[in-house]
Amino acid sequence: xxLVADAAQFLTDPASWSGPSGIPQRLLEHxxxxxxxxxxxxxxxxxxxxxxxxxxxxxxxxxxLAGALRALPTLGLLTLFTLLMGLGxxxxxxxxxxxxxxxxxxxxxxxxxxxxxALVDAARSMGMTERQVLTRVEIPVALPVILGxxxxxxxxxxxxxxxxxxxxxxxxxxxxxxxxxxRDYARMLGSVVLVAVLALAxxxxxxxxxxxxxxxxxxxxxxxx
Amino acid sequence: MxxxxxxxxxxxxxxxxxxVQSVLPVVLGLLVSVPLARLAAGSRWLRPLLxxxxxxxxxxxxxxxxxxxxxxxxxRMTSVVNVIVALTLYVVAILxxxxxxxxxxLDRDVLQxxxxxxxxxxxxxxxxxxxxxxxxxxxxxxVATVSNISMVSVGAVIGIQSxxxxxxxxxxxxxVAEILVGIVATVLIAVVLDQLxxxxxxxxxxxxxxxxxxxxxGGRRRRDTRGPGxxxxxxxxxxxxxxxxESGGARA
Amino acid sequence: MTDxxxxxxxxxxxxxxxxxxxxxxxxxxxxxSLTVFVGPSGCGKTTSLRMLNRMVEPTSGxxxxxxQDVSSIPAAKLRRSMGYxxxxxxxxxxxxxxxNIATVPRLNGVSKRTARADARxxxxxxxxxxSLATRYPxxxxxxxxxxxxxxxxxxxxPPILLMDEPFSAVDPVVRQDLxxxxxxxxxxxHRTIVFVTHDIDEAVLLxxxxxxxxxxxxxxxxxxxxxxxxxxxDDFVADFIGRDRGFRSLGFDSATVALQPVAAIxxxxxxxxxxxxxxxxxxxGDGGTDDGGAAAGRVAPWQSAAATDPDWLLVVDxxxxxxxxxxxxxxxxxxPSDQLRVGGTLWHDGDSLRTALDAALSSPSGQAVAVNGDGxxxxxxxxxxxxxxxxxxxxxxxxxxxxx
Numbered sequence: 001x002x003l004v005a006d007a008a009q010f011l012t013d014p015a016s017w018s019g020p021s022g023i024p025q026r027l028l029e030h031x032x033x034x035x036x037x038x039x040x041x042x043x044x045x046x047x048x049x050x051x052x053x054x055x056x057x058x059x060x061x062x063x064x065l066a067g068a069l070r071a072l073p074t075l076g077l078l079t080l081f082t083l084l085m086g087l088g089x090x091x092x093x094x095x096x097x098x099x100x101x102x103x104x105x106x107x108x109x110x111x112x113x114x115x116x117x118a119l120v121d122a123a124r125s126m127g128m129t130e131r132q133v134l135t136r137v138e139i140p141v142a143l144p145v146i147l148g149x150x151x152x153x154x155x156x157x158x159x160x161x162x163x164x165x166x167x168x169x170x171x172x173x174x175x176x177x178x179x180x181x182x183r184d185y186a187r188m189l190g191s192v193v194l195v196a197v198l199a200l201a202x203x204x205x206x207x208x209x210x211x212x213x214x215x216x217x218x219x220x221x222x223x224x225x
Numbered sequence: 226m227x228x229x230x231x232x233x234x235x236x237x238x239x240x241x242x243x244x245v246q247s248v249l250p251v252v253l254g255l256l257v258s259v260p261l262a263r264l265a266a267g268s269r270w271l272r273p274l275l276x277x278x279x280x281x282x283x284x285x286x287x288x289x290x291x292x293x294x295x296x297x298x299x300x301r302m303t304s305v306v307n308v309i310v311a312l313t314l315y316v317v318a319i320l321x322x323x324x325x326x327x328x329x330x331l332d333r334d335v336l337q338x339x340x341x342x343x344x345x346x347x348x349x350x351x352x353x354x355x356x357x358x359x360x361x362x363x364x365x366x367x368v369a370t371v372s373n374i375s376m377v378s379v380g381a382v383i384g385i386q387s388x389x390x391x392x393x394x395x396x397x398x399x400x401v402a403e404i405l406v407g408i409v410a411t412v413l414i415a416v417v418l419d420q421l422x423x424x425x426x427x428x429x430x431x432x433x434x435x436x437x438x439x440x441x442x443g444g445r446r447r448r449d450t451r452g453p454g455x456x457x458x459x460x461x462x463x464x465x466x467x468x469x470x471e472s473g474g475a476r477a
Numbered sequence: 478m479t480d481x482x483x484x485x486x487x488x489x490x491x492x493x494x495x496x497x498x499x500x501x502x503x504x505x506x507x508x509x510s511l512t513v514f515v516g517p518s519g520c521g522k523t524t525s526l527r528m529l530n531r532m533v534e535p536t537s538g539x540x541x542x543x544x545q546d547v548s549s550i551p552a553a554k555l556r557r558s559m560g561y562x563x564x565x566x567x568x569x570x571x572x573x574x575x576x577n578i579a580t581v582p583r584l585n586g587v588s589k590r591t592a593r594a595d596a597r598x599x600x601x602x603x604x605x606x607x608s609l610a611t612r613y614p615x616x617x618x619x620x621x622x623x624x625x626x627x628x629x630x631x632x633x634x635p636p637i638l639l640m641d642e643p644f645s646a647v648d649p650v651v652r653q654d655l656x657x658x659x660x661x662x663x664x665x666x667h668r669t670i671v672f673v674t675h676d677i678d679e680a681v682l683l684x685x686x687x688x689x690x691x692x693x694x695x696x697x698x699x700x701x702x703x704x705x706x707x708x709x710x711d712d713f714v715a716d717f718i719g720r721d722r723g724f725r726s727l728g729f730d731s732a733t734v735a736l737q738p739v740a741a742i743x744x745x746x747x748x749x750x751x752x753x754x755x756x757x758x759x760x761x762g763d764g765g766t767d768d769g770g771a772a773a774g775r776v777a778p779w780q781s782a783a784a785t786d787p788d789w790l791l792v793v794d795x796x797x798x799x800x801x802x803x804x805x806x807x808x809x810x811x812x813p814s815d816q817l818r819v820g821g822t823l824w825h826d827g828d829s830l831r832t833a834l835d836a837a838l839s840s841p842s843g844q845a846v847a848v849n850g851d852g853x854x855x856x857x858x859x860x861x862x863x864x865x866x867x868x869x870x871x872x873x874x875x876x877x878x879x880x881x
Binding site for chain 3: 118123132140143217
């Protein structure tokens with residue numbers, strides 16, 4: 001159990017908390033990569049999911065596309081893109097976006113598509129334009145499911161950003177890769193514990209957001225599995 | 226292709242290791258989840274415990290588990306046992322929740338009819354409850370399998386052998402072909418296993434039209450809603466639960 | 478005739494797969510009337526309704542509302558100008574009851590505060606408590622949801638109200654309430670209501686005019702409910718109306734029959750009294766009604782009471798509400814109270830002949846018991862009198878001289 005003690009010492013040592021390779025700096029990098037990834041993935045997947053869900057056209061293509069993307073190993077993409085494009089931020093962000101798109105896309109699409117046709121019919125017959133049907137009825141009703149998908153994507157991205165350290169970038173995975181190189185198991189342990197804590201905290205925040213923006217009239221929909 | 230012809234033996238070995246690390250957890254996870262879910266369904270304390278626990282567990286990154294488990298199990302850090310145990314935990318986390326929902330959503334009338342016909346509890350479970358919960362279980366298994374196959378490769382980062390080794394090795398030696406072979410092989414395994422599970426699901430649910438099954442069994446029983454709104458809300462709820470399972474996806 | 482609010486002119490709807498939903502429909506709907514489209518499923522009644530707000534576009538022909546071709550009005554604008562109530566209330570689950578009702582006014586640019594205040598007032602007019610305003614649809618019963626649906630349709634104060642099987646998903650008891658309330662509402666508001674149903678009884682009960690659609694989208698008959706029951710245009714309509722249409726048509730004739738007094742016994746006290754027109758029901762036994770003389774409710778001996786059946790005694794409670802009938806023996810003694818026969822249906826003076834006849838047919842004594850508004854006995858009518866009244870009405874209808 002001295003390993004645990006060593007890991008704890010690494011995490012509590014003031015030296016670990018300062019400087020360009022200190023925990024705050026690594027945490028910032030980790031969250032930064034994740035946020036950048038999510039912004040791009042959201043910009044791609046949400047409009048596509050909304051459009052396909054609303055028109056109910058091309059649903060099969062979207063489900064198939066999401067499934068195919070899901071089967072792609074992120075580590076493989078990361079290494080492939082790095083070899084093809086060289087070092088830098090682009091290869092890992094591209095690989096991570098491909099990881100984040102499927103859950104957002106299928107959450108948005110299936111959330112919108114699952115809105116009862118009778119409800120959409122009622123909205124149209126009250127005189128809502130297509131845009132109003134989408135923004136005032138379909139999105140609010142599908143919001144729990146859409147946010148469920150986003151929450152899932154965010155967790156996967158936060159967890160996977162750890163491996164971008166493998167291609168010499170920062171983030172909390174830095175300690176894992178560096179520790180591995182010098183057989184410093186305590187530092188590896190400290191690294192993965194930090195990532196786990198970050199994931200748990202992010203999940204709690206997102207769960208809170210999900211609860212806050214979900215209308216109480218929508219009860220239990222959209223919980224994660 | 227040159228690289229593949231020279232190294233197909235290695236690729237085959239790694240694919241075998243990859244398959245073991247991703248399929249074994251699915252089987253073990255299924256064996257653990259079903260009885261656990263049946264116990265938890267309707268239980269006052271076990272249900273919230275399991276639901277919260279699995280949700281928390283699912284939040285823990287796989288790399289964290291790969292590194293922490295040797296400490297708990299006393300294994301070497303590069304041992305495949307760590308991956309198998311970690312992924313089994315994820316499979317349980319995905320399956321328990323949807324299985325609990327499936328068992329709780331079973332039509333009470335059907336169960337009472339089964340009991341009235343003289344089914345004993347054990348027979349009723351295997352003869353009635355389990356088959357009716359199959360659609361949701363298959364949906365959960367497919368998500369778990371595809372996500373496992375993707376996660377196994379991550380182990381390569383800390384030296385656990387799998388198709389992921391082709392990625393780390395390919396990067397170190399700058400062999401694009403090696404990485405491409407790794408990606409294609411991983412996707413191939415995922416697609417084949419996913420389709421096998423789909424077929425299995427179809428065979429096990431011949432008693433219902435494909436497509437409607439998962440929706441019915443996936444629906445959570447809502448206790449406080451009445452009236453026609455229930456139909457609309459209920460349908461959204463059920464599809465939502467399944468959508469939530471489906472958006473579970475791969476993670477590293 | 479009053480001015481026409483809605484005109485269908487040669488309207489057809491043929492789907493790409495060749496099925497004809499509506500076949501050359503010509504129909505004039507008067508302003509301020511409640512018109513019911515009725516027919517079996519797949520007869521085009523809902524399709525015809527949905528052409529009014531352009532949820533369905535006709536393949537040929539024109540639909541005019543207040544002299545304007547609907548296809549010339551932008552769909553969203555047209556739809557906001559009329560209320561729409563559907564079978565599944567179609568309430569937005571993420572909005573409270575008041576915000577649901579306020580939907581169309583809000584789309585029309587009414588401020589949130591005004592729209593909500595109006596919504597609360599509408600709640601009362603559809604028989605809902607204002608405390609429900611902040612609930613969500615899922616927290617309401619089916620009947621309550623339909624009421625909110627009606628309130629929402631009324632919110633923008635539209636002259637035209639479209640109702641697509643609005644009451645068919647609620648249980649029969651609630652449905653009756655909703656139907657009665659709709660009739661009350663229409664008495665107050667005088668909207669042009671087009672109401673779709675597959676239930677001929679609902680059609681006959683609610684409609685000023687009923688349009689019966691046959692399979693293939695053909696309009697089989699369009700007339701008043703009375704006429705529909707008495708003179709169905711063809712075998713299809715007769716068949717669709719179903720059994721008992723002669724009996725049901727009695728529902729449109731009010732019963733003008735003379736009430737007669739009835740000998741009664743008060744349960745508990747055993748006191749015998751005479752109830753009915755001209756009888757004052759005094760507090761018997763304590764001398765309080767002596768000044769009433771012969772008109773007082775008390776009779777002794779009770780057999781001498783005129784115009785009542787000597788074989789039966791009506792049992793009432795102390796509030797003079799009917800409880801049932803007791804047979805009377807040849808010697809004039811009522812049977813012991815355990816032989817009480819539960820009474821028949823009741824009717825109010827002014828009810829239809831159908832109700833009066835049913836009251837007579839269901840009564841053990843063959844006498845239809847009429848009650849006052851407070852539920853106390855107003856008198857009885859022997860079944861024979863009801864039959865005579867029916868015969869009089871019939872002969873008045875068919876033997877009416879052509880030239881006065």
